[in-house]
Amino acid sequence: MTRAAADTMADGDPPFAEPAVATAFAEFPDDVRGELLALRRLIFATAARTGGVGPLGETLKWGQPAYLTSLTKSGSTIRIDRRKDGSGGIALYCHCATDLIATYRELYGDRLAFEGKRAILLPAGKPLPVAELGHCIALALTYHTRKRTR
Numbered sequence: 001m002t003r004a005a006a007d008t009m010a011d012g013d014p015p016f017a018e019p020a021v022a023t024a025f026a027e028f029p030d031d032v033r034g035e036l037l038a039l040r041r042l043i044f045a046t047a048a049r050t051g052g053v054g055p056l057g058e059t060l061k062w063g064q065p066a067y068l069t070s071l072t073k074s075g076s077t078i079r080i081d082r083r084k085d086g087s088g089g090i091a092l093y094c095h096c097a098t099d100l101i102a103t104y105r106e107l108y109g110d111r112l113a114f115e116g117k118r119a120i121l122l123p124a125g126k127p128l129p130v131a132e133l134g135h136c137i138a139l140a141l142t143y144h145t146r147k148r149t150r
Contacts, residue, residue, distance in 0.1 A: 013037070014044050020060050031124065032082040035090050036065070038128055039080050043067050046137040053141045064093070067141075075141035076100065088124035091115065092133065100140055108132045 016022035028036055047056040047067070054072035058065065061079055069075040079093040094100040096118040105114055111132055113121040120136060122128065139146075 010037075010041065013041055014058075017058050018060070021058055021065055024060055024063065024065055028082060031088055032090055035122070035124070035128070036080055036082065039090060039092065039122075039133070040065065042128065042130060042133060043078060043080075043137055046134050047141055050138045050141055052145055056141075069141055069144075072145075074143075074145040076143040078137065078140050083121060090122045090124075091119040092122070092136070093119045094140055098140075098143060100136075100143060103139060104136050107135070112136075 016025070025033060025037065025040075044056060044067075047053045047069075052072060052074050053069055054074065057068040057070040059068065060066060061077065064079040064081040066077050066079045068077050076095050076098050081091055081093065083089045083091050096116070101114055101117045101119070104112060104120060108129075111129060113123075115121055120133070122133075
């Protein structure tokens with residue numbers, strides 16, 4: 001793991017399984033790295049407490065840290081990254097062919113900001129809305145399981 005990523009990891013954070021993911025986190029600007037690591041921590045914690053998700057895989061997709069339910073196939077891939085619009089914020093991306101963002105809008109349209117059918121936008125320097133994000137993450141990590149039971 002690179003020094004920059006290690007400096008902002010908290011005790012008990014899951015280690016990076018792939019060196020490329022550690023490098024990606026190390027290359028994030030200092031002002032968003034901590035927020036992205038906090039979002040990563042929330043993704044792993046949510047996966048651990050959500051039934052049927054199983055172990056979470058972590059890799060890079062399109063150069064972004066991505067989280068997958070490879071073993072159980074219960075969910076849709078989640079990606080995280082800094083926002084490219086210069087706002088200094090971060091984003092949680094979902095597969096645009098799912099109805100996840102539409103569902104999130106119905107549930108949290110008054111509390112979260114969105115980009116099209118693909119992302120939850122999180123402003124810089126504000127605490128993560130942990131309850132809302134945790135629920136959104138759980139819905140993504142169980143997306144295919146719920147779809148199969150409809």
